Amino acid sequence: MLNLAEIGAALHNMSAPPMSQVVVAPHRQHRNDSPLVSFYLPLLNQNSWEEDILRRCKLSSLAEVQEQADFWLDQLNPPVAFPMAARVGGISIHPLLSIGILSRTVGSLFMRRRNPILSYSRVSLRVSVVDPKFIARILETEAALKGGSNV
Numbered sequence: 001m002l003n004l005a006e007i008g009a010a011l012h013n014m015s016a017p018p019m020s021q022v023v024v025a026p027h028r029q030h031r032n033d034s035p036l037v038s039f040y041l042p043l044l045n046q047n048s049w050e051e052d053i054l055r056r057c058k059l060s061s062l063a064e065v066q067e068q069a070d071f072w073l074d075q076l077n078p079p080v081a082f083p084m085a086a087r088v089g090g091i092s093i094h095p096l097l098s099i100g101i102l103s104r105t106v107g108s109l110f111m112r113r114r115n116p117i118l119s120y121s122r123v124s125l126r127v128s129v130v131d132p133k134f135i136a137r138i139l140e141t142e143a144a145l146k147g148g149s150n151v
Contacts, residue, residue, distance in 0.1 A: 039098040040126035073100035084108040084127035
């Protein structure tokens with residue numbers, strides 16, 4: 001009969017190599033030359049980030065910013081949840097779309113149905129998307145946003 005110390009050692013025996021491994025499907029791997037879109041608000045001052053956002057979005061209140069960000073996020077119609085890439089760079093997106101995405105991002109996961117949190121810790125993030133189909137939708141939505149419709 002095994003004593004408690006032996007049972008613990010048997011449960012945590014890591015001397016054998018793993019019997020399986022995780023392999024990312026080749027069609028899901030992202031190459032370094034794949035398209036990349038980044039959501040971020042450059043150089044936000046921690047003491048005056050709210051005023052910076054109002055100035056960049058040309059709106060008068062944070063409630064109005066969140067309302068417009070929600071409207072454009074609905075126009076974008078992102079998936080319910082998707083992971084963000086670790087890489088940075090690529091194309092920078094309009095502040096309202098960035099706020100819509102960043103206010104619902106936790107770590108590296110965007111969750112559309114999550115209540116938005118408009119805080120410095122959220123809007124100072126920098127996250128990227130690498131899915132080519134979703135990037136195409138982002139660029140179409142941003143073109144409409146820059147065109148000035150409903151802003």
